[in-house]
Amino acid sequence: MALRKICININGVDRMLICNPGQDSLADVLRRTGLTGTKLGCKTGQCGSCSVLLDGKVVRSCVRKIKDIPDYSKVVTIEGIGTPTNLHPLQQAWITYGGVQCGFCSPGFIMSAKGLLDKNPNPTREEVRHWFTIHRNACRCTGWKPLVDAVMAAAKVMRGEATMEDITFQTPADGRIYGTNVPRPAALAKVTGLCDFGDDIGLKMPDGTLHLALVQPGLSHAKIKGINFSEAEKMPGVVKVITAKDIKGTNRIMLPVTHPRSKADGFERPIIADTKVFRYGDVVAVVAADTEEHARAAAKKVKLDMEELPRYMSYLDAVAPGAMEIHEGIPNEYLRAPLFKGEDTREVLAKSPYVVEGSFYSTSQPHLVIEPDVTQAYIDEAGNVCIHNKTLATVFPLLTLAPGLGLPDGKIRVIENPTGASFGYSISPASSALAAACTLALDAPVTLTMSYAEHQAFSGKRAAHYSNARMGCDKEGKITGFEFDFAYDHGAYTEMADILASKAIRFAGFSYNIPNVRALARVGFSNQTYGTAYRSYGNSQAYTMSEQMVDMLAEKAGTDPFEFRYKNLARPGDLNINSYPFKEYPFVTLMDKLKPLYEEAKARAKAEDTPEKRRGVGIAFGGYNVTGGPNDHGEVALELNEDGTVTNYNTWEDQGQGGDVGTLVLTHESLRPLHLDYTQIKLVQNDTAQCPQTGPAGANRSHYIAGNAIRDAAKKLLDAMRKADGTYRTYAEMVAEGIPTKYLGVCDTTDITKDLDPNTGIGDPTPEYNYAVFFAEVEVDTAIGKTKILSMKMIYDIGAIGSQQAVEGQAYGALTHSMGFALSEKYIDNKDYNSLIKCGFLYADDIPDDIYLESVPSPRKTAPFGSVGCCEGFQSAGHVAVLNAIYNAAGVRIYDLPASPDKVKAALEAKALGKELKPDKYFLGSDLFEALDEIAENPVSAAGPTMAL
Template sequence: MEVRLQKKVLIINGVERPFMCDPERETLSDALRRIGLTGVKVGCGTGVCGSCSVILNGKVIRSCTKKIAAVEDYSKITTIEGIGNAQHLHPLQVAWMNCGAVQCGFCVPGFIVSAYALLQENPDPTREEVRDWFQKTRNVCRCTGYKQIVDAVMAAAKVMRGECSIEDIKFHNPEDGEYYGKPVVRPSALAKVTGLADYGDDQALKMPEGTLYGAIVQPRVAHHAKILAIHTEEAEAMPGVYKVITAKDLLAAGGSNLMAEGQFHERSTVMTPSRKVFQDEKIFRYGDVVALVLAESHGLAREAAKKVTVDIEPLPEYLTYLDAVMPDAIRVHDDTPNIFAEQPVLKGVGMEDAYNVEEMIDKAPYVVEGSFMSTREPHLSIEGCVLQSYFDKDGVLCIHCKSQCTYSSIGRIGNSLGVPKDKFRIIMNPTGASFGWSTNAGDLVLAGAGTVCTGRPVSLSMSYEEHQHYSGKRCPAYSNGRLACDKDGKIIAAEFDVGMDHGAYSWGGDDVMTKPARFTFWPYNVPNVAGLVRVANTNHAFGTAYRSYGSPQAYTLSEPLMDMMADKLGMDPFEFRYKNIARPGETNINSYPFRQYPMEKMMDTMRPLYEKAVAEAKAADTPEKRRGVGIAWGGFNVTEGTTDSAEVALELGADGRIWKYDTWHNMGQGGDVGSLMVTLEALKELHITPEDVQLVQNDTKLCPDTGMAGASRSFYMDGNATKIAAEKLLNNMRKPDGTFRTYEEMKAEGIETKVIGRYETTTTPGLTRLDPNTGVGDPTPAFTYCLNMAEVEVDTKTGKTTVLKFTCVDMVGRVGNIDAVNGQAYGGISHSIGFALKEDYQDVKKHANMFGAGVSYIKDIPDDINVIHMPVTIEDGPFGSSGASEAFQASGHVAVLNGIARACGVRIHEMPALPAKVKAGLDAIAAGKEPEAPKKYFLGSDMYEELENIKENPVQYDSYNFYQPLGDADADRPF
C-alpha cells in the first residue's frame, strides 16, 4: 500500500515543531499523540466527548475529527502539556486536584484545555457561564457529575484574578495528623492533570519493536445466525498483515476457546460455558467477534479487518426478554431453556401457602398495580477496550488491561487460551473508568489469544463503536407488581414478578437476579411478600456489572408503586414512605432485620428540604413549564457476601516509607486515595503523612488478592484487612518502651518488615445466602442507604424534562475522604438522571456511540446537587465506614420519574422518559384520557404457578457458599 507523507510545521505550546504526517489518514490528534503529546486523549473518535480538546489558533476544537491536512502550517496549538507541568502547575491543574475534579482522569486534559481557553476569554465567569462553555465544547465527564469540575474552574479563576493565592485552594496536611474524612488529594491526580498518566492507548504508542497491533472482526450482519464460513484470505494477503486468528488457530495453539463460566445459584440450568473467545458456529449477538487481525499498525489491522467476511444462515432474533420467553421461541443456547434461573421470595407465608399473599392483596382496602421496564443502560465510559499482552522472560502471559478484578480475571479466562493459571500476570493500566463493564474478561482473552497464537506482543485497541457493541450492559428488566395497604396507609402485602434480560451470555445472570430479590420494596416494612425473579438469555448485549448491579431494576418497580399508593390514599408520598419505613425490630423482604436503621433519621433530615421544594415547585408551576418533586428510597449491599475475603500487605521500606500492596482497583472511584486513607488511619501512631506512603496496586505478581472493585466492597474489605496488617506491623515495630524500631533496627533483630493482613466476612456472625426455595437469607454484613429527591420541570410543548435540583441524604458510615465520596455521589446521581431520561443501548445502529446512546452533557445535569452524609458509624466497618458508591445509582432515576408524574401527571412505565413519551402522555391527558400504560407483561408463566412448581421441586443448598465452575475450565472461585 502506497503511503505519501507531507511535512508539517506547527507552533505547538509556543515551540516550532516540524514533523512528517500522513495527510490522507491522520487527524490532528493522531499527529499530536504520535509526536509524544499523549496528554491529548482520544475517547469517542467522533468529536462528541471532548477528551481530545486542544486550542487551535485561539479556539477550542476537538482534534480527533480535525484532519491534519486541514491545519495550516504555523498554526498555533496549545495542549495540556503547554498549560503546566509537574514542576510548574497552572492554577487550573492545582484546582482540579484539590476540588475533587479528578476521578478516572481520562477527560481531565481536555477539560483543563477547554477551561484555559474560557478563562482567557472570560476571566470572571459565573457558574452557569462555565457550564454553557463546556456544553458548547462538548466536554463529557462520566465520573464527577460535573459539579466539582465547575468548582475547580471557579477556584482557579479566583487565583488568576489575584483574589486568593494558589496556596489558598490547596489541601494542606493537618497539624494534628487527623486525615480521615478530609479531602486528601489522590496520589494519581498529578499525572492526570498534567496529561502524563499513560492509559491504554498511550501504552500502545510506547510498545517496543516486534509488537503486533490487533483489530477485531465483528461481522455485524445479524443478532442471531449460523456461521457457514469465515473468509480471511483477502485480509491475510494485505501488506503489513501478520496473521488473522480465528477459533481454529486458538484451538491449534492448545486453547479451549471457551471462556470460564460458573453457577452462582442452585436453580441455574446452565451446564456448559456459553461464550467463546472467537465464535465459529453461531453469532449470538450483534457484537460477537469471529476473528482478530494482527498487523504492523492499528490502522493496517483495521483496514484488513474490513476485508474479513462471514457467510451466515439467519436464525430467529430475540431482542428483548419478552420475545425470548414466548412459548414458540427457540433456545438461544441449545443446552438450556432461555429462562435459565429463578429466585423466589416469600415472607409471612410458606411455600405451601404462597397464594395467601394474592388473596391478601385481593381483599385489601387499597391496592395499586403496574408493569414497568428499565432499559439496557450503557456504561459510556469515555475510554473503551484497550490492552496489551506479551510473554515475559519467564514464559508468563502478561496482560495490561482495564480490569476491576485482576485476580478474578484469571479465573474467568479459565482454559480458553490453554495457559495454566499460574502462568498469568494481570496488570491494571491507568484506567478511564468502567462502572462495571470491565469485570468481564472478554477483551483480555482476545489480546491473550493474539500472543498465544503468535508468540509476539500484541496491542489491541477497539474503536469506540466496536467497544460499544462488544462490552456488556446493564440488564433490562420487565416487572409486574402489586402493593396492598390497610385503611390507615400501612403496607399489608406486596407481590412482584421480575424478568431480567441477560442478553447472549449467561455468566453472572443467576447472581444479578438475587438483587431484585433483596431490594424490591427496600427499606420498607412489608409483612407479607410473594415474589419471583427470573433471568433469560436473548440475542442482545450480554448483561454485566454496572454500578448498583441489579438493584435499579428493583426500584424501577417498587418506588413508582409507592407513589401510586400514596395517590390512591390521598396521602403525601413523603408521608406514606415515612409511615412505612422499617423501624428497629422490623425485617426486610428476606425475613431478616436490617443491618442498620437510619431510615427515620434520614427522612427527618430530608423533610424540611422536601417541604421547601414542594412549596417552590407550586409557586413556579405554570401551564407551559410544569414543576414537580419526586422522592425515591434506595440502597445497596456491601461486600460480595458470605465468603468474601481480602488481603493486603504493609511493609516498612528501607527508605523509611510505608509500602502498601493491594488490588484496590482504581477505576476513577478512588482506589488509590481510599487505600491511602485507610493506611494513614490504621498507622496513625506512626504520625505518617500521605508523602510517607507508597502504593503498589493491581498487579497479580506484586500484590496480594484484595478482591474485585464491586459490590461496594473495596473500602470495607481493604480497610478491615489494612487494620489487621497495621496491627501486625505496629507490633513488629514497637519496642518495649513504646517507641518504634527503624527499618535498620528491625533487620538487625531479624524482625519481619512486611506483613499480610487478611479479612473475611466469615467474622460477621449469622450471614447466610438466600434460600433458593424461599428467598430467606442475610448475605452481607453492611449496607448503604440513599433517600433521593429530584426537582424537575417539564416543558409541556415538547415533553422535555429538565432536572433542576437533586438532593440526596445518604448513610455510608463514616466518610473516609470527603471529596472522593462526594464524587461518587455526584457521579452516581448523574448516571441516574441519564438512565431516567435518555441513556439506552437497544437500537445497535442508533446507539452505537456516546451521543447516540444518550450520554449526559453538563447541561443535562443540575449544578445544584446537595448531598448530605448522615453521621452514622458502621460497627463492623473499618473505622466506622461502609461502602460509598453503588447506592448513589440505585434509585435516583425513579426520583426523576416520580418527579415527572408529580409535575404533569404522566407516569413513565417504560424507560427512558424521552420527550416524545412524556408529550404523548400530556396529549392523552389534554384529550381527557388516561396516559397509556403497558398491560401486564407475560414473563414466561403465571408467577403463582411457577412458585407452586418451585415448591414441588425444592433444591438442596448450602446456606454459606455456592459456586460451581462449568465445563473443564481451569478456574478457581472467581469472587
C-alpha cells in the first residue's frame, strides 16, 4: 500500500500527516488527528455533519478525498473557531437560540454558517436557508427556524451591531429558570465539537477493542441453509465470525406481547438470525476484526446458502388468502383490539342523512436521523456486560436480553451515549443485543458503527397502516356515528404491538363528541421492516384516517371544515371514544385562538389563487397521551453534596429533546426554598449502574414521570434538611446528626388510571393528555403536481411550559417531520431506500420559514407544576392539515401517503376527466362486524401488567 505524506494547515497550524490516498477522506484524516468535532453521519455528502472550511470554502469532508487536496491547503474545523471559554458568536447563538437539540449536526452547521457570513455578512433569512440547502446541511431536530434565528443573531454581533452579551442567556432577577430559555447543559460541548458521540467513543476505545461488521443477506424472506465463513476468517485482522451458534442463551429478544387477544407472545425475534431471515435488514453473522476496514472487507467474503421464500411486502399481501405464515405457528394477523361505544353504528349510520366512507393508507415512515446506529460493549469492573448506545429506554436491555444472551439477571449495564437523535427507533434493544452477544463470544470489548445504509435496513420504522372508515352526521352537522377497521402493518417482528394496537381505538376521532363507535384495530406481520416507536407512535396513522374523514363529512354536510369541527368539539361532560371524560376540555379555546388566523389565511388563499398555482388551507386536530399506561412508574434520586450542590440521578434518556434541561429546570424549581443557582445542580444520567430507573423517554412521559419523582425526592430532601425554625441544615449538619443526604423520589400512575378492557376498549389508561390544532397553507402547482407548504401554525395545550427553548424546538422539529410525512417521506425494505434523499428528506428550502406557535395552557391536576410532555402531540396530525389543504386548494384528496407530485398530478388529471382516484375498500383479513361479533361472543380476561410506554 502506497502512502502519502501531506502537510495541511489545520486551524492555523501546519500539520504533517501520513495518509492512504486511495482510501482516506479529509474527514478520516481530521478525525484521526483527534478533531472529532467533524462528525460522520451519512458518509455520502447528504447530511453536512462533516462540513469544514477548505481554503475558505464550505466542503463536505466525508466525500473530499485526501488525494485531491494540495499540500498546504488551509482547513478550519469547529475546534478552530472558538473554545468553551472563548466562543465564536455562531457557537453562542446556537446555544441561546435553540440551534442545539441532539447537537450531532451542530458543528457542521456552524462551519457552514461561518462560510456564509465570511462571504455575506448580512444575509436574508431566505439566503441562509438556501445556503444550507445547497450545501446539504441536514437537521432532523430543529425544523430549521431556530438555526436561521441563530445565524441572524450571530451576524449582528459579527457586524458590530450587537454584543456577545446581547445573544447570551441572562438569568432572571429572581433566579427562577422554570419556563425560560435557559440553555441546555450539554449545549456547550456540542457547539465546540468536544462532545463525543458514539463513533467518537468507538474511535477512542482502548487497545484490544474489536470492530464489528454486519453480514446482511439483503433478502426479505428466506431460509438459512448454510453460512461459510472460512474465507472470511482468513482475511487480515479478522479474529472471529460470530453466528447464532455462538450465543449461549435462547438467542431471542424477549419483549413480550401481553394483550390477552394476541396470538403472538413477542419472543419470535432472534438476536442473530438462525433459521430464517424475515426482512431485508436481518443479520446472519457479525465479523470481528482489529479495524473497521478489515471487518468490512471480511464481511464481504462470508458466503451464504439461502432458500428464498414468498415475500409479503405489505399487510394486505400477508393476510390475503393462501399466504403462508411468516412466523410458523402464528397467524399473520395476530392481534385484534375492539372498541364498542353507544349503539350499533350500522343502524345509526343507516338513519343519518349524511354519511361518508373512505379507505386510507399511510406509509412506513423512516426516522431519518443524522447519526446512524453506533454501539459499544465490554465487560465492566463488576463483571457486567456493559452496553453503550443511543437507547431511549435503558431499561429495555435489562428486561429483555438476559435469557437470550445466557446471562443471569442483573448482569447487564446500559449507558446512553451522547445521542444524535432517535425520534423513537432506539427504543429497540436489537443493536444492544448484537453488541452484547459479540463481546461475550469474543471476551473482548467491541464497537459497531453501522453505515447509513446498514442503519436504514436494520432499524425499525413507523408502522404503515391501512384503514376503512364510515362516519355520519345529522342535518345539523352533529356527528352521529363512526366506524373503522384499522390495520397496522407491523412488519417482521412484534415489538410493542400490543401498545400500538391501542392507539387507533383511543385517538381516531380524538377531540370530538362522537356518541356511537364500532371499531377494530388489527396488527399483523409482513416482510417489511418491523414497526417501532416514532414520535406520535400509532397516532399519526389514526389521524391520517379520522381527520380526513371529518373534512369529507363537513363537505358532504355543506359546512366549512372549521365550523364543522367547532360544532362537534368535545365540551365538558362529553366522553371520549373510550367512554371516559376527557381530562381537560381545551378544544373550543384552541379553535377560538385559531379562528382569526384561519379567516385571514382563507382570504389570502382566495386572493392569490390562480389556475396554475392553486392556494388552499387545511385544519387537523391532534393530541397524545401523557405517560405510557396504567402501570407507569419511574424513580429519581436527589443527593445533597458536601459543597452545597445537589446531584440528580435519573435515566431520563436525552435524544436531543432535552432530558438534561428538563431535569435541570424541574430540579431547580422543586428546590426553590434552598435558593440555589441553577449551576449548583449537577446531573448524573443514563447509567443503569448509577441511576434509578426513570423509564423510557417515550409516550410524553419523561417530563411528567421524572418531574413528579423529582418533586417527591425534593420534598423528602427538604423535609430532612428543614430545622425547627424553618431554616435548612447544611451537608455537614446532616452528616453530624446522622441524617441521610440522598433520597429516592417515585412517581406511579397505577391508582389514577384504568387499562382498556380487551373486550370493549373502555378504559382510562393515562392520567394526562396534550392537545393541538394544526393549520397549513399550501400552494399546488397544477402542471407538475408539486405541493409547496407556505406556512404551518399550531395552537397547543401542554399546560405550563418548563423549558421554553426545548418545547419550541420540539414543535418546530415535529412539524417538519409531519410535512415530510405528508409530502415525500417513505420507506420500502430494499436497497433503494438507503439514504436521506432516497427516503424523501426535506431540506431547508422545502420547509417554510413561516411557522407560528402559540401555547394556550390549561391547568393539569396531576402534573408537576401543571406541565406535561409535548413532543408526541406536536407530531400527531400536522400532516393531515397539509392533506386537507391540498384538497382545499386543488380539489383532489390523496388517500395514500405521501402526497408526492406524481400522485397529485394523477389525481388532477383524473379530476379533469370527471373521476376520482381513491382506493377500493381494503380487505384486512375479515369483515369488520364479523370480527367484532366474534370478539363479543368470546370475552377474555384482562391482561397482566405490561412495560409502560
